[in-house]
Amino acid sequence: MEVLRVKGGAPLNGEIQASGSKNSVLAIMCAVLLCDGETILENVPNLSDVNTLMEILEETGVSCEWAAPNTLRFVNNGLTNWTVSEDLVRKMRASFSIFGPLLAKAGKAQIPLPGGCVIGARPVDQHLKAMQALGAEIKMLDGSVYAECKGGRLQGAAMFLGTRFGSTVGGTNAAIMAGALSSGTTVIYNAAREPEIVDLVMFLNKAGAKIRGVGTDIITIEGVESLNGVRYTCMTDRIESGTYLCAGAITRGRVTVKGIPPQSLAGLPSLLFDMGCDISLEGDSITVDARDRDLRATHVITFAYPGFATDLQPAMLTLLTTAKGISYVKETVFDARFGFTQELTRMGADIKISGDTAIVSGVERLTGARVVASDLRAAGAMILGGLAADGTSTVEGLQYLDRGYENPVAKLQSIGAQIERVTPGT
Ligand SMILES: CC(=O)N[C@H]1[C@@H](OP(=O)(O)OP(=O)(O)OC[C@H]2O[C@@H](n3ccc(=O)[nH]c3=O)[C@H](O)[C@@H]2O)O[C@H](CO)[C@@H](O)[C@@H]1O
Numbered sequence: 001m002e003v004l005r006v007k008g009g010a011p012l013n014g015e016i017q018a019s020g021s022k023n024s025v026l027a028i029m030c031a032v033l034l035c036d037g038e039t040i041l042e043n044v045p046n047l048s049d050v051n052t053l054m055e056i057l058e059e060t061g062v063s064c065e066w067a068a069p070n071t072l073r074f075v076n077n078g079l080t081n082w083t084v085s086e087d088l089v090r091k092m093r094a095s096f097s098i099f100g101p102l103l104a105k106a107g108k109a110q111i112p113l114p115g116g117c118v119i120g121a122r123p124v125d126q127h128l129k130a131m132q133a134l135g136a137e138i139k140m141l142d143g144s145v146y147a148e149c150k151g152g153r154l155q156g157a158a159m160f161l162g163t164r165f166g167s168t169v170g171g172t173n174a175a176i177m178a179g180a181l182s183s184g185t186t187v188i189y190n191a192a193r194e195p196e197i198v199d200l201v202m203f204l205n206k207a208g209a210k211i212r213g214v215g216t217d218i219i220t221i222e223g224v225e226s227l228n229g230v231r232y233t234c235m236t237d238r239i240e241s242g243t244y245l246c247a248g249a250i251t252r253g254r255v256t257v258k259g260i261p262p263q264s265l266a267g268l269p270s271l272l273f274d275m276g277c278d279i280s281l282e283g284d285s286i287t288v289d290a291r292d293r294d295l296r297a298t299h300v301i302t303f304a305y306p307g308f309a310t311d312l313q314p315a316m317l318t319l320l321t322t323a324k325g326i327s328y329v330k331e332t333v334f335d336a337r338f339g340f341t342q343e344l345t346r347m348g349a350d351i352k353i354s355g356d357t358a359i360v361s362g363v364e365r366l367t368g369a370r371v372v373a374s375d376l377r378a379a380g381a382m383i384l385g386g387l388a389a390d391g392t393s394t395v396e397g398l399q400y401l402d403r404g405y406e407n408p409v410a411k412l413q414s415i416g417a418q419i420e421r422v423t424p425g426t
């Protein structure tokens with residue numbers, strides 16, 4: 001198993017190009033199930049999650065290949081299978097997102113339950129509620145969810161989606177994709193508003209869907225008979241971009257991320273500014289400058305978009321471990337997303353957890369340590385800790401990093417980080 005070796009303490013300085021958005025691409029790849037013929041997706045990050053979803057789509061009868069770096073080509077000449085193997089679904093929780101489109105296109109679907117994960121329980125009740133509202137009959141079969149639409153086609157309906165955590169991204173995506181091919185009108189109330197959902201709808205509308213209201217909490221869909229494959233360029237990754245901005249701040253450096261619409265970063269730039277960083281914008285480039293700054297503590301609450309993104313909470317919390325004063329970080333989207341903080345304490349961070357809140361007392365310096373990433377964004381957090389720490393850190397658990405960050409080592413090296421991927425003992 002490879003590990004990262006990070007020699008910290010030096011300010012990062014330079015420009016990084018944002019990669020394509022993992023979460024947008026995964027949703028759009030699921031929507032390819034709905035589209036007849038050839039689809040070309042551009043700006044696709046080469047990530048293990050993307051490659052796993054390609055295998056899953058292949059099982060349903062959609063052919064997928066890398067046509068060029070960051071470009072995927074799909075051909076959907078009719079689905080040949082309405083179920084996928086459990087091993088693949090277990091590899092990646094987001095694979096459950098094929099449930100809605102598979103059901104809408106094939107008339108039935110059987111997908112193993114994805115289960116919980118290290119950041120929280122993550123049930124799929126809202127996905128199922130949406131499909132039931134559209135007329136699907138659902139039952140459990142051999143540990144999988146089996147659904148069938150009576151009469152072969154889903155029927156548009158009005159529905160309320162949401163959980164005690166607020167809106168649901170995956171549930172909203174499922175309802176949009178299934179509604180796109182349902183007969184009649186579907187209305188989703190309390191829809192999630194994340195930029196990746198807007199990207200999914202832009203793709204679907206280009207393919208012939210009739211969806212309006214995306215980006216608001218009421219989405220209306222006039223179902224169509226069929227959708228056609230198209231060429232589409234996916235949005236860039238706001239979580240990856242935010243992580244690199246935090247890397248600039250935690251090393252007291254100056255980092256520009258290119259190709260990221262600033263509004264997609266929601267509250268992050270403003271929080272970095274409150275901490276004492278300079279923030280400058282130029283078109284789709286954003287620069288954080290923390291050189292020679294004493295950064296101050298601040299408070300963070302995660303929320304559904306346009307709130308502060310939960311996926312950036314681990315990076316932001318790591319940054320706060322080196323800010324002067326006490327910061328409170330409240331996590332409202334997932335019920336167990338502070339596991340990574342234990343590893344940060346190995347680097348000398350002072351963090352106490354009280355329910356859904358982390359209390360972070362800033363320390364002068366972090367120190368290098370051997371740490372293990374327990375999930376995707378924990379991996380980003382461990383790297384940030386290592387970049388800021390005095391001495392050398394070793395980061396294990398890179399299978400998580402590979403799920404969501406494209407070429408992180410090369411990108412960080414290009415702005416001066418001393419980071420390498422090595423086999424232990426070499
Ligand atoms: C592949 C992908 O796009 N993943 C993103 C997606 O995950 P995902 O789509 O799983 O996140 P949701 O917005 O659905 O989940 C939000 C909260 O609602 C709960 N919930 C969700 C669905 C449901 O049927 N029942 C239920 O209780 C979840 O457990 C969680 O606590 O949005 C999250 C919130 O922005 C991000 O952190 C993930 O990176």
Ligand SMILES: C=C(OP(=O)(O)O)C(=O)O
Binds near residue numbers: 093311376404
């Ligand atoms: C939680 C994440 O992804 P997923 O929903 O695929 O687990 C993430 O990207 O931080």
